[in-house]
Amino acid sequence: MKPNPGVAIAGLLTVAVWSYLYKQNMVFQVVEHLFIGLSAAHAMTVAYFGIVQNGVGPLVVGGDLSLLFPLIGGALLYARFVPRLSWLSRIPLGFTMGTAWLLAIRGSVDASLVKQIQGTMVPLNSVNNVILVVGTVATVAYFLFNLRSRKGAGQWVSAFGRWIMMAAFGAAYGNTVMMRGCRS
Numbered sequence: 001m002k003p004n005p006g007v008a009i010a011g012l013l014t015v016a017v018w019s020y021l022y023k024q025n026m027v028f029q030v031v032e033h034l035f036i037g038l039s040a041a042h043a044m045t046v047a048y049f050g051i052v053q054n055g056v057g058p059l060v061v062g063g064d065l066s067l068l069f070p071l072i073g074g075a076l077l078y079a080r081f082v083p084r085l086s087w088l089s090r091i092p093l094g095f096t097m098g099t100a101w102l103l104a105i106r107g108s109v110d111a112s113l114v115k116q117i118q119g120t121m122v123p124l125n126s127v128n129n130v131i132l133v134v135g136t137v138a139t140v141a142y143f144l145f146n147l148r149s150r151k152g153a154g155q156w157v158s159a160f161g162r163w164i165m166m167a168a169f170g171a172a173y174g175n176t177v178m179m180r181g182c183r184s
Contacts, residue, residue, distance in 0.1 A: 135164040 016031040055071050058064045073092035080089035120136050122129045141154070142161030 135161075135168075137161075139164050 013031055013034075016027045019025055020028040051071075051074070055067050055074075059067045059071065073095065076088050076092045078089070079085040079087075120133060122132065124130050124133065138157050138161035140161070142158040142165065144158070
């Protein structure tokens with residue numbers, strides 16, 4: 001088996017990092033800075049070759065003009081370092097954040113809102129279904145602050161919603177405690 005100098009270097013650097021367990025020292029700081037510098041250099045190299053292979057290459061060689069928009073947007077992000085043109089960096093940043101927000105909303109509206117409403121729309125033919133619908137309506141009424149400030153039915157419904165939430169949280173906590181007790 002041939003000796004591998006990479007393994008020896010990795011072992012020495014690992015011991016140098018572990019020297020921090022004794023106390024912070026110069027050896028640890030040198031290895032820390034080396035790690036951060038090499039990681040940044042590796043990330044920049046991978047990003048550069050990724051842009052060249054996936055963006056510039058197909059645009060120049062293949063004539064794929066659909067790549068022009070992301071390349072211009074990526075270049076505009078660096079306008080932040082030019083004082084007179086720093087406002088240009090907000091355009092691709094806003095587009096990127098807006099797209100990410102819309103994708104997140106698209107997935108969460110169906111999962112969080114529509115499915116929960118569908119799960120609550122059950123026929124009132126059993127006691128469990130009646131408790132589910134009444135408890136849901138009362139819990140939603142609790143979060144409508146104008147109903148809490150009213151006297152009469154609004155106050156009673158929001159108080160009932162608070163009791164329903166306490167019962168649900170207590171049941172969830174009790175279930176957690178019971179499951180942890182079964183594992184030991």
